[in-house]
Amino acid sequence: MSLVPGIAGVQPVCTTERPATQAGLIVLTILLLAVLLLLPLVVVFVEAFAHGLGAVVNALIEPDAVAAIELTLIVAAVSVPLNTVGGLAAAWCIGRFRFPGRGLLVTLIELPLSVSPVVSGLVWVLLFGANGWLGPMLDRAGVRIIFALPGLILATVFVTFPFVARTLIPLMQEQGSTEEEAAITLGATGWQVFRRVTLPNIRWGLLYGVLLCNARAMGEFGAVAVVSGHVRGLTMTMPLQVEALFNDYDWVGAFTIAGLLSLLALVTLAMKAALEWRVGRRGGALL
């Protein structure tokens, strides 16, 4: 409590609430957050284990569940590296150079964040779907994009496009380019500067961006729901499998897969906390 010395005869004034008020507000906040944010997480695991460990194991080795897990890993394994390279390139030109249209470029990069997930899938159906611009042509060539793996990857790449770039750009702008310029002056090539100077400087930020990109890639629902076609065992990622099982009233199955995805979320949150502790900075959204 920060006290301002009071003038004689005047009560000391303070710039914070009374301790009792503080305690009340803290308890209220924790209660509200526990009900709204923690309870949903708890219920996932309780429902998954409602019929014991055996049911959970059975739900996990179910062929469709295994296929969904594999597909999710494949989609993330393709989308995340693509967007990491794209994000690094964007961060380099935006964070290290000034040029006209830079602000517009940042806005465009962040655009997928303000588009409905459903629309992020829709754009690909309009392009490659049966009634899409290129659909009939692809159909004749025997190429399947929508209701197949390429569509799932395109939708995921669209949705996760901004994450690496928007984590790195402010970081690189804050760090400035003096170290890199010194390395260039000393005769290093561009690639050497990137590998020996830039990459070590941004490695935690990069890891964080990749982590966010991956979490979203594995957890995306709306965009992939539109392009998936819901073929069980073939085009169902984990979140789609959750939906299908839930609609079949297979709660143990649905909440088991949901539990796996929740673990991914918990790992992401823990890594965020660890990285912030490492960088010595707190706050800021997981976005």
Place this chain on the structure above:
Amino acid sequence: MRLRANRSALPGFALTLGITLAWLSLIVVLPLALLVLRPWTLGAAGVWHSIAEPRVLAALRLSFGAAVLAAAVNVPFGLLVAWVMVRYRFPGRNLVDSLIDMPLALPTAVAGIALTALLAPKGWIGTLLTPLGIKVAYTPLGILVALVFVGLPFVVRTLEPVLMDLPMEAEEVAATLGATRAQTLRRVVLPALMPALLAGFAAALARGIGEYGSVIFIAGNMPMISEIAPLLIVIRLEQLDYAGAAALALVMLLASFGILLLLNLLQWRMARRAS
């Protein structure tokens, strides 16, 4: 116009800008541009018809109305959380900080089924509400709960840095001049936070308008009552009505960009008046 405007000694500008522009055009700009073009294959009158349907209007009203309401709930809620997190110290504060990010980390489908399980008539919270005659799951109220869940971190994370940078001197001066704590909060702190509150409201709203995964499980999805606009886009796609789906998507995009632009303008004017 010189592109290399800052005479930087660093290499790689053309290469990285090239990669960025190519990747951005291919993945984001081109597909969105095609989305803008597609509805007009119906002709202007056809676009109007596909939007002016009562079922579409009801879905748009629900999506925008629920998002506005949820964002409005999240402003005082987020202010409370941000205030407690920035101003007070208490055991477990770091855990609570991580918990605030939960809605951003948890896949929306997981949030959707979890909230449904909690609020369904036989769920943990549902059983408490049923005797009171309150039905949450499978009603528009359920949509509101889901949108409050996904929107909260946007308000909290927008407010926190502003609260941290708020100079204590102003509060001290007000207190020294004889203002009560309540007066100081209302007359000094709240006005300084207004632009940030508005920005948080806008961010939560933007997320809520297009939200799909966390909503569809709990909504009940009754046409005219609890059917959100993104779901209607999915339904139209399933009926192979691509132009109709694109028209609805375009209306949603334009309306949300319009609202966000307005809020940005308001926020900018407020910030200017404050300084």
